[in-house]
Amino acid sequence: MPELPEVETIRRDLKKKILNKKIKQVLVTGKARVNLDHKGFVKVLKNRKFVNIDRVGKLLIFDIDLKNRFLLVHLKMTGQLIYTRGQQVTAGGHSDVKYNFNLPDKSTRVTFEFVDGRKLFFNDSRRFGYLRIVNATELQKVKEKFGIEPLVKNFTLENFEKILQGRKTNIKAILLNQQLIAGIGNIYADEACFDARVLPGTQVSELTSGQVLKLHRAVEKVIKKAIEERGTTFNNYRDSEGKRGNFLKFLKVYGRVGLKCKRCSGIIEKTKVAGRGTHFCSKCQK
């Protein structure tokens, strides 16, 4: 479940590793979700370089050294971008036996091979993720659909208040809406609500100004901390070296149903809000 912090971690790491490296070959398997036919997709990327990697919300944008062509990568639920040295994943430190595999494997959909022999694998067991080649006009259209980035300077309290103004839904639905705020998914929506002591199902019109202030701070705080910890590995997420994110141990509510609240004596509950599994402590969130 890569959300903003996970995608941002991959973006920053990959920028250091693959920028301006010539792509020697691209391999697309039959099950890859790519917007062009495989031959056309390979043709765009072969012998090219990525000259920058950008991100909007949970979407990665690779600038190609080819006029008017960009590669969009969305990881959706189980997508991974793993960069290896030859056959072996470069993961050291907290490498995980199960995922310290030889690549490519069954879930590999696309492989980029660079001139130095290193490879970048797009793995996606559930195949919800996709790769898309777009032109500048299409890229612009895609970007326009996203709302404010939580860690950019225009994510002010005033702008957050404007987003909430007149809404007739609950706060979680707002936090998950990519057209309003970009990059928050189910984990960080629940965590931000917990940090702000607000129940995720609270109608926006019922929020006090104090709660709005706390929610604004909570979104910034949680996303920032999660990036520092290189994201959350709950199931499938791995960084570009195949390593887990460290934020799991900082989760206060997500995935903790039935466990004791880390802030009070309550027990974490789980219901459905905005159509998603939602975790909260009804004792210290109001």
Add this chain to the structure above:
DNA sequence: CCTTGTGTTCTCCG
């Protein structure tokens, strides 16, 4: 049946 991110469709309301 569940999981989540997102695009589409439906419905409601002013």
Add this chain to the structure above:
DNA sequence: CCGGAGAACACAAG
């Protein structure tokens, strides 16, 4: 009756 908002549904596959 139009448009926007929000909810509901669909879809991906394990």
